[in-house]
Amino acid sequence: MAEENKTIKMIIQRQDSPDSQTYEEEFELPHRRNMNVISALMEIRRNPVNAKGEETTPVHWEMGCLEEVCGACSMNINGVPRQSCTALVDQLEQPIRLTPMDTFPVIRDLAVDRSRMFDSLKKVKAWTPIDGTHDLGPGERMPESKRQWSYELSKCMTCGVCLEACPNVNSKSNFIGPAALSQVRLHNSTPNGEMHKSERMDAVTGDGGLQNCGNSQNCVQVCPKGIPLTTSIAALNREATVNSFKSFFGSDYNY
Amino acid sequence: MAENREFFYRRLHSLLGVIPVGIFLMQHLVVNYFSTYGPDTFNAVAHFMESLPLRIGLEIFIIFLPLLFHAIYGVYIAFTSSPNSFKFGYFRNWMFVFQRITGIITLIFVVWHVWETRLANAIYGTEINFDLMATILSSPFMFWFYVIGVISTVFHFANGLWSFFVTWGITVTPRSQVILTYITIGVFAIFTYMGISSLIAFAF
Numbered sequence A: 001m002a003e004e005n006k007t008i009k010m011i012i013q014r015q016d017s018p019d020s021q022t023y024e025e026e027f028e029l030p031h032r033r034n035m036n037v038i039s040a041l042m043e044i045r046r047n048p049v050n051a052k053g054e055e056t057t058p059v060h061w062e063m064g065c066l067e068e069v070c071g072a073c074s075m076n077i078n079g080v081p082r083q084s085c086t087a088l089v090d091q092l093e094q095p096i097r098l099t100p101m102d103t104f105p106v107i108r109d110l111a112v113d114r115s116r117m118f119d120s121l122k123k124v125k126a127w128t129p130i131d132g133t134h135d136l137g138p139g140e141r142m143p144e145s146k147r148q149w150s151y152e153l154s155k156c157m158t159c160g161v162c163l164e165a166c167p168n169v170n171s172k173s174n175f176i177g178p179a180a181l182s183q184v185r186l187h188n189s190t191p192n193g194e195m196h197k198s199e200r201m202d203a204v205t206g207d208g209g210l211q212n213c214g215n216s217q218n219c220v221q222v223c224p225k226g227i228p229l230t231t232s233i234a235a236l237n238r239e240a241t242v243n244s245f246k247s248f249f250g251s252d253y254n255y
Numbered sequence B: 001m002a003e004n005r006e007f008f009y010r011r012l013h014s015l016l017g018v019i020p021v022g023i024f025l026m027q028h029l030v031v032n033y034f035s036t037y038g039p040d041t042f043n044a045v046a047h048f049m050e051s052l053p054l055r056i057g058l059e060i061f062i063i064f065l066p067l068l069f070h071a072i073y074g075v076y077i078a079f080t081s082s083p084n085s086f087k088f089g090y091f092r093n094w095m096f097v098f099q100r101i102t103g104i105i106t107l108i109f110v111v112w113h114v115w116e117t118r119l120a121n122a123i124y125g126t127e128i129n130f131d132l133m134a135t136i137l138s139s140p141f142m143f144w145f146y147v148i149g150v151i152s153t154v155f156h157f158a159n160g161l162w163s164f165f166v167t168w169g170i171t172v173t174p175r176s177q178v179i180l181t182y183i184t185i186g187v188f189a190i191f192t193y194m195g196i197s198s199l200i201a202f203a204f
């Protein structure tokens, strides 16, 4: 193929350990067809030499599925938070700037610690308990139309892009963010999950919950899975409103 | 409720912004608009408002206390956000930032405005009438300060009304939220027009 000598330029924000200083390092690497950001990073790992020709440490990042379903490889690419496995080099303006998502603590280079998200999922009980001390039997069937609707919500891969874009998720707030809220919607929607609805609603209106949403609606714009996050949030708002009216003068409703 | 304190405060903040504070704002702008009918009409309407029964009670419980809570909690909300509209320049994200900026401007404006009118009346017995406003607004600086203050207040109200509908789960779907955007733009336009017209009537 007649495209030798073409190179790609990358500027990567580096950080050797969670509390060390960040610095920028520039790389220039041979261009290959159909490269994505991850294959470019692999090339740097194979030959860790920066643009000045100095030997350096290989850049560290996280990845899993390589097909935009695990969410591990999210980072800011030219300022936009997205998955590096589906970011095609030919569609990006050069030099390609890579920085870690800044809402999360950096572990090293481009790898961040998304524990905040997993803790939130635990907090709102974003799962459906199906084990008991005895066989609970198969769950109830779900209407197909509802299944299709909830399938969309189930596409969330906890990638963190929506939290990165949210102005109310930051070190000054303990907002759990849009992803976990939408998962509450998902798990409340299934016949089995619904049994734990009130526990989830309690968590959702607890500290750091739903009420912290400031309606900037960035999340729904940036979610790579097209999840209707702001619709989920507004729907939870409606539910919380109805619940608070129902128990305005107190109530024995606790299921 | 103890464990849901934050939820309660946030919802209270949203509610008070519209009921009663937002309703008061609309009433206030309507009353002021009578200034465009001439000083006598304005003075008569203003006098009617002043002579409402239980005026002090109304002022304290319908205006002052709700406004105070809304302002204090609002400042806290504004300063716990980290605006990022330059990076994510979506329409709603800009509205998010403007809501916080206008909140602060409105707070400064309202404090000054209340000091100059209602408190001056309570402390020094300054009479609140067309002439008072005409005197204040005869200074170009004050005139423009009031113009900015009024626009900022009305924006904060109109856009806050939009969030109110989302926060209380009234508008859930994107479509209903877009329609509401147009409606609140209308609210903004109408009340800005009324507010600015009144200022011009007072000043010139």
Ligand code: SF4
Pocket (backbone or CB within 6 Å): A071, A155, A156, A157, A158, A159, A160, A161, A162, A163, A178, A179, A182, A222, A223, A224, A225, A226, A227, A229
């Ligand atoms: S909701 Fe979308 S952006 Fe947010 S974590 Fe899930 S997949 Fe990522």
Ligand code: FES
Pocket (backbone or CB within 6 Å): A062, A063, A064, A065, A066, A067, A068, A069, A070, A071, A072, A073, A074, A083, A084, A085, A086
């Ligand atoms: S590696 Fe799984 S989303 Fe990119």
